[in-house]
Amino acid sequence: MKMPYIQFYVRDWMMSLDLRRCSYAARGLWIEMMCLMSMDRYGFLEHNGQPINEAELEALTIGLSQGDKGRVKGLLAELELQKVFSRDANGCIYSRRMVADGEKRQMFKEYGRHGGNPKLVKRVQKKEKNKPITQNPEPTLGLTPGVNPTLIPQDLNTPEFIEAWKNWVQHRKEIKKPLTEKSVEMQMKEFAAWGASKAIGAIKHTIKMGWQGIRCPDENKQQLGKPRKPFPNEIMEQLKELRLQRATIFNRYEENGRIPDSKPEAQKTHRELCAKISALETELRTL
Numbered sequence: 001m002k003m004p005y006i007q008f009y010v011r012d013w014m015m016s017l018d019l020r021r022c023s024y025a026a027r028g029l030w031i032e033m034m035c036l037m038s039m040d041r042y043g044f045l046e047h048n049g050q051p052i053n054e055a056e057l058e059a060l061t062i063g064l065s066q067g068d069k070g071r072v073k074g075l076l077a078e079l080e081l082q083k084v085f086s087r088d089a090n091g092c093i094y095s096r097r098m099v100a101d102g103e104k105r106q107m108f109k110e111y112g113r114h115g116g117n118p119k120l121v122k123r124v125q126k127k128e129k130n131k132p133i134t135q136n137p138e139p140t141l142g143l144t145p146g147v148n149p150t151l152i153p154q155d156l157n158t159p160e161f162i163e164a165w166k167n168w169v170q171h172r173k174e175i176k177k178p179l180t181e182k183s184v185e186m187q188m189k190e191f192a193a194w195g196a197s198k199a200i201g202a203i204k205h206t207i208k209m210g211w212q213g214i215r216c217p218d219e220n221k222q223q224l225g226k227p228r229k230p231f232p233n234e235i236m237e238q239l240k241e242l243r244l245q246r247a248t249i250f251n252r253y254e255e256n257g258r259i260p261d262s263k264p265e266a267q268k269t270h271r272e273l274c275a276k277i278s279a280l281e282t283e284l285r286t287l
Helices: 010-015 024-037 054-061 072-081 096-113 118-130 159-174 181-194 196-209 232-253 264-286
Strands: none
Touching: 024 054, 024 072, 054 072, 159 196, 181 196, 232 264
């Protein structure tokens, strides 16, 4: 397989401990050998099916600088000592990485001849086969990847509600909480019971407040002296922030697994954070 180029992985070259242990001259010889290995059987140091021996290799690489004659044997020994290359049963030098790349390239070539990777082609064909075919479909909620199309209840099938729903789907995507098929089904039932007007108002209010779950504006009115209990997700967010603060304080002042007595303020702050976290964890278990 003759290639007009070789795949050269700069990071792998720089990070290879085997090569790092070799001299500059040995590395220079190796890159010359890689170029030669791309000109016949990819990855193997041979010409017309015959391995290139040391004398031939020296003849092919001589002339780079004065005094190179006779050095190839020692440089080859240096490369082989560090296991930079391998030899096959006939003693032919080959690059393990180049051979693997060549085999992978040949495999992809075969895939191309038969229409692509058989695993991927089979997956696509199966998906197309199961795709439902409908004529004059009803308005659907197929707006979120992973959510099967669900019919919009007839009472909600208005341009205003559809626009509000699109905004709601987009909002959930932006907060990294995409809707699931089950949540869509349950929300549609609740919206149908509310009616289009109330449902649209709830969606707009929820998006405005940046919340994850649908809530009507009147649900947030608190009676005087009786504040509402926090929702579990709100407590989880508080816990996340407090735990981060506690870890930051501990990592900054920790000595031998504890905050030393010479840092009383840090000790006090750490105790207060632990108390707050414990209280919130207790409250979360009672919800």
